[in-house]
Each structure stands twice: as structure tokens, then as C-alpha cells.
Amino acid sequence: MxxxxxxxxxxxxxxxxxxxxxxxxxxxxxxxxxxxxxxxxxxxxxxxxxxxxxxxxxxxxxxxxxxxxxxxxxxxxxxxxxxxxxxxxxxxxxxxxxxxxxxxxxxxxxxxxxxxxxxxxxxxxxxxxxxxxxxxxxxxxxxxxxxxxxxxxxAGVGLTERQREALRAANHVGYYEVPRTGSVDDVAAAIDCSPSTAGAHLRKAEAALVDAFLGRSG
Incomplete structure (x- = not known):
């Protein structure tokens, strides 16, 4: 299919x-x-x-x-x-x-x-x-x-819109490439926030996706 x-x-x-x-x-x-x-x-x-x-x-x-x-x-x-x-x-x-x-x-x-x-x-x-x-x-x-x-x-994981923006930016700048070609600083620049904020968005989004994949509830 x-x-x-x-x-x-x-x-x-x-x-x-x-x-x-x-x-x-x-x-x-x-x-x-x-x-x-x-x-x-x-x-x-x-x-x-x-x-x-x-x-x-x-x-x-x-x-x-x-x-x-x-x-x-x-x-x-x-x-x-x-x-x-x-x-x-x-x-x-x-x-x-x-x-x-x-x-x-x-x-x-x-x-x-x-x-x-x-x-x-x-x-x-x-x-x-x-x-x-x-x-x-x-x-x-x-x-x-x-x-x-x-x-x-x-696709139905309950991420905030800002977390989704961070994930899209991370994918675009190569943060998830192997080997990695983009950094948290690049993500921060793409979504106009500090690196610490960008890193927090990514960590929370990644945790929610992992929990959903493993069938865990928050």
C-alpha cells in the first residue's frame, strides 16, 4: 500500500x-x-x-x-x-x-x-x-x-506549536543527520530564540515522541 x-x-x-x-x-x-x-x-x-x-x-x-x-x-x-x-x-x-x-x-x-x-x-x-x-x-x-x-x-502527539517549529527547524538544519551537521544554535537562530530555549523545546518534544512510541502516558 x-x-x-x-x-x-x-x-x-x-x-x-x-x-x-x-x-x-x-x-x-x-x-x-x-x-x-x-x-x-x-x-x-x-x-x-x-x-x-x-x-x-x-x-x-x-x-x-x-x-x-x-x-x-x-x-x-x-x-x-x-x-x-x-x-x-x-x-x-x-x-x-x-x-x-x-x-x-x-x-x-x-x-x-x-x-x-x-x-x-x-x-x-x-x-x-x-x-x-x-x-x-x-x-x-x-x-x-x-x-x-x-x-x-x-502525528497526534500533543506537542506545542513552538516544539513543532523547533523539530522542523532541527530537521532542516541537519541536527538529526548522521553525522550531525546542525547545532542547537542553528535551531535557535531559525526559530528566533536563545539556544537554551531551543534545547528545551527539542528535549520536551523528543520526550513526548518517545513516550508515544513506547506507549507510555505522561
């Missing part, structure tokens, strides 16, 4: 209001657990949301396209089941994958700055056409491609 992990960036003009809400803090994120497009063109979706609950729901109530929703508590987060009338960029984005054989691999993760990432399993010859159908203002980056081998849901 061929696997590809894709990250999209939605600019403010085409970003869903609830995705835009995540810009309020580095620790805010939302995971799409499962979804279904109903015959009446309503999107029924279940999310796991990490954000201030009451502020999030107040914003949700102000969106005309949201027909109804319900919530349930979770550890350090809450679950949201929502029904939304499709239209605009959201519908166009979904339509890009509707007529393909791709299956999404959870989690589908929404993060601040309009970023959305998820994995796909499907025929490589359909990938180009699917990505070409994404509306032009939305940028696409393929950050992993190969054979699917299962594994743990490392």
Missing part, C-alpha cells in the same frame, strides 16, 4: 472560522476523528478539540452553516460532534478526494496558522490529480511518501 503524508496551509481568506480560532494559542489544536458526507450534503464530523471549551463553542454558535452540535468531555480536551452545511472552500477541498480511491489515515490534525495535515493511502497515479483539484490559495507540501507500514499515531 502506498502512503503519503500531506500538509496543507489555508490562508485567512479561505480558512474555516474554527480553524482560524486555533490561532489564539500555541497549545490549541483539533483532530478530525471521523466524518461522513450525508445525502443532504451536510457534513457530520467528530472532532477532538484542545482549546478553551466555552470560547470555542461561543465561536461555533456564531457560524450560520453549523446546524447543530453536541459535546462530550475528554482528558485535557473535549469531543465535538457537529453537523455543517457544506459550501465554499471546505466543500471544494473535500471534493478533491471524493472520486479517488484514497483513504485518510487518522489523525487529521488542524493547527494554528491555517495548517492541516493527514496521511493518505491510495494509488500514486491519482495523487497528482487530487492535489491539482485543491483550490489555488491553499498550499500543499508532501512531507512523507512510501509504503504504509501501520504504526502508532505519532
Amino acid at each position: 502506498r502512503y503519503v503524508h500531506v500538509e496543507f496551509e489555508f490562508p485567512p481568506g479561505v480558512r474555516h472560522p474554527m480553524h482560524d480560532f486555533l490561532d489564539g494559542g500555541d497549545d490549541r489544536r483539533s483532530e478530525l476523528v471521523t466524518w461522513r458526507r450525508l445525502p443532504d450534503e451536510t457534513l457530520a464530523a467528530l472532532f477532538r478539540v484542545t482549546a478553551p471549551r466555552e470560547a470555542y463553542l461561543e465561536r461555533l454558535r456564531a457560524i450560520d452553516a453549523i446546524e447543530r452540535f453536541e459535546t462530550a468531555p475528554g482528558a485535557d480536551s473535549f469531543f465535538l460532534k457537529a453537523y455543517e452545511r457544506l459550501g465554499g472552500p471546505t466543500e471544494t477541498f473535500i471534493d478533491a478526494f471524493v472520486d479517488t480511491e484514497f483513504l485518510s489515515v487518522p489523525p487529521v490534525v488542524f493547527r494554528p496558522a491555517g495548517r492541516l495535515s493527514f496521511g493518505l493511502i491510495g494509488p500514486p497515479d491519482q495523487l497528482r490529480d487530487a492535489l491539482a483539484a485543491i483550490p489555488d490559495p491553499i498550499t500543499v507540501e508532501i512531507d512523507r511518501i512510501g509504503s504504509y507500514g501501520g504504526g502508532r499515531r505519532l
